[in-house]
Amino acid sequence: KAGVTQTPRYLIKTRGQQVTLSCSPISGHRSVSWYQQTPGQGLQFLFEYFSETQRNKGNFPGRFSGRQFSNSRSEMNVSTLELGDSALYLCASSLAPGLAGINEQFFGPGTRLTVL
Amino acid sequence: LAKTTQPISMDSYEGQEVNITCSHNNIATNDYITWYQQFPSQGPRFIIQGYKTKVTNEVASLFIPADRKSSTLSLPRVSLSDTAVYYCLVGSDSNYQLIWGAGTKLIIKP
Numbered sequence: 001k002a003g004v005t006q007t008p009r010y011l012i013k014t015r016g017q018q019v020t021l022s023c024s025p026i027s028g029h030r031s032v033s034w035y036q037q038t039p040g041q042g043l044q045f046l047f048e049y050f051s052e053t054q055r056n057k058g059n060f061p062g063r064f065s066g067r068q069f070s071n072s073r074s075e076m077n078v079s080t081l082e083l084g085d086s087a088l089y090l091c092a093s094s095l096a097p098g099l100a101g102i103n104e105q106f107f108g109p110g111t112r113l114t115v116l
Numbered sequence: 117l118a119k120t121t122q123p124i125s126m127d128s129y130e131g132q133e134v135n136i137t138c139s140h141n142n143i144a145t146n147d148y149i150t151w152y153q154q155f156p157s158q159g160p161r162f163i164i165q166g167y168k169t170k171v172t173n174e175v176a177s178l179f180i181p182a183d184r185k186s187s188t189l190s191l192p193r194v195s196l197s198d199t200a201v202y203y204c205l206v207g208s209d210s211n212y213q214l215i216w217g218a219g220t221k222l223i224i225k226p
Binding site: 090092110 | 160218
């Protein structure tokens with residue numbers, strides 16, 4: 001069974017631009033969560049989607065948004081990029097949402113976003 | 117929200133038992149404690165989860181005292197391949213704000 005895939009793997013943008021990252025979960029998984037990882041702040045939860053609905057959201061500004069499609073694939077969008085948005089963005093999928101799925105949460109390799 | 121605190125780094129040697137402690141003084145009644153392992157250039161990987169007392173699986177044990185204000189991940193007989201960053205995570209469905217610790221960089225020496 002194929003793992004979680006994220007595209008692109010690397011991305012370079014300039015301040016003010018917007019970016020869309022894509023995540024394809026493991027086949028059969030309906031829950032997708034997004035995380036931001038930086039050296040200074042560590043791993044921070046962005047949001048979680050299940051069956052095309054956002055179930056939970058972390059403490060990030062409205063510039064960060066996401067969506068999930070009927071095939072469970074998910075995208076996250078960051079508008080008006082800032083230098084501080086440079087990070088590794090990780091996607092994780094699981095069969096069940098919330099804490100019920102956390103022990104079966106599988107992470108992708110991440111998208112490395114650099115904002116210049 | 118439960119905030120977690122872990123040692124920034126630890127060193128050990130192959131064959132030793134390693135214990136990594138996470139402090140979560142404000143853990144809520146419904147919060148579970150989960151540990152993840154992360155290698156460079158990879159996403160985190162689930163190790164173990166517990167609520168109270170002790171949980172053991174094929175790779176690790178998790179010790180949680182009665183007051184649940186801390187937890188200890190125990191890795192028996194570590195090898196070089198256990199060199200990684202280990203994260204402590206506290207969260208619950210009723211208040212789904214997953215709080216990740218800053219991670220402990222574990223270096224295993226031959």
